[in-house]
Amino acid sequence: MRQIGQLFKEHYSAMFRLAVVLLHDEEEGRDVVHDVFAMLLDGDIRFDADKARAFLLSCVRNSCLNVMRGRSTREQAMKSYLPEDEATEGLEEQIATLHDSIKDLAPPVCREIVLLHYRDGLTFKEIAERLDVSETTIYKHLRQAMNQLRLTINK
Amino acid sequence: MDKTELLFMMMEHPEQYTDQQWQEILMDDECRELYAMMSKVKSTFDVDRHDQRGLDDAFVKKEWETFQAHHQALAKVMPLWRKVAAAIVVAIAFCGITIAAVHHFNAAKQDTPTTTVDNQQMIQNDNGHQTATAVNGDVAEAAQEPRLYDNVPLDEIISDMATRYGVQVEWQTEEARCLRLHYQWEPSYSLDKVVEMLNSFESFNITRDGDKLVISDRASDK
DSSP: OHHHHHHHHHHHHHHHHHHHHHHSOHHHHHHHHHHHHHHHHHSOOOOOGGGHHHHHHHHHHHHHHHHHHTSOHHHHHHTTOOOGGGOOTTHHHHHHHHHHHHTTOSSHHHHHHHIIIIITOOOHHHHHHHHTSOHHHHHHHHHHHHHHHHHHHTO | OOHHHHHHHHHHSGGGSOHHHHHHHHHSHHHHHHHHHHHHHHHHHHHHHHHHHOOOHHHHHHHHHHHHHHHHHHHHHHHHHHHHHHHHHTTOOSTTSEEOOOOOTTGGGTTSOOEEEEGGGEEEOTTSOEEEOOTTOOHHHHTTSOEEEEEEEHHHHHHHHHHHHTOEEEESOSTGGGOEEEEEEOTTSOHHHHHHHHTTSSSEEEEEETTEEEEEEHHHHO
16 A cells, blocks of 8 residues: 555656546546556556556556547537547647647637637637627637647647 | 538537537548547646646645545455455356356446346357347447346457457467356446456456456466
């Protein structure tokens, strides 16, 4: 139990972060991480101590994928889950790149729409009302923003 | 209407569209790429919120205490079923003899519909191998239902699980393939949990190596 406690202390934060990235849900992310540690505690699992972080993150990724696979496509869409083939090990680097790139979105209205939707939680309809434009205009700017961001992570 | 415009509308109200409509729109490469990008942007803001809050030592300590308390509560229950499983596994036998080990880990879910697969319901496929089939023949519906394997070879059970969880299987023991089990499988459980439960049987050992299950003889594993 003491060894597990040490692993928990050292890696919980990164594991929880990855689970939230994949599941977009803190409660479910917490459950996944706890399940991984429960598995370690109950099971006869051996791994190289030097690779503990990579192993634990891999366990979290696999457990999250299991959660995702257990849901219908519609349920996955309601949670905005990534398609399975996109949930790769490079995902966190992509997210770091996106974090920086969102600030540079142009024209500014693209950035504003992204922030209003993802940061502030406004629906597309609410954004359209606030900016006094049609929802179709919002979709156009959002598509433009996503294309710009896609280019930054594909560089 | 432009297909990406439809995707945005669907993302605004995902619950208003059917599973089939979602599958169809995500089959389109452009829409799938756009959807994935939006999911990643959502993750970016999730991470921002997560990092701004900060997971300090006090938070992790509290989580550890919660985990310990929960796990210790479970530990009081777990040894009982482990003992039962171990005792029953004494009766384990190879081909043709049923392992009379019934796992009722999901007692709380016993009122849910259960698909039964038994040796009367085995069919021969083109390769001459036996294949387990669901009683009602509706594989899609049966996919999430608990499945009761009654006197079914481990080979067949593992094959069903591999399909369900999308993993490959490596058999390091031929003997274990023919072990016949009485086992209730909950497809809604994670693969790791199912592996853990199956490892209560003492005649074989299953380990997970990424997207592969390795089944070995328990004796050779030690």
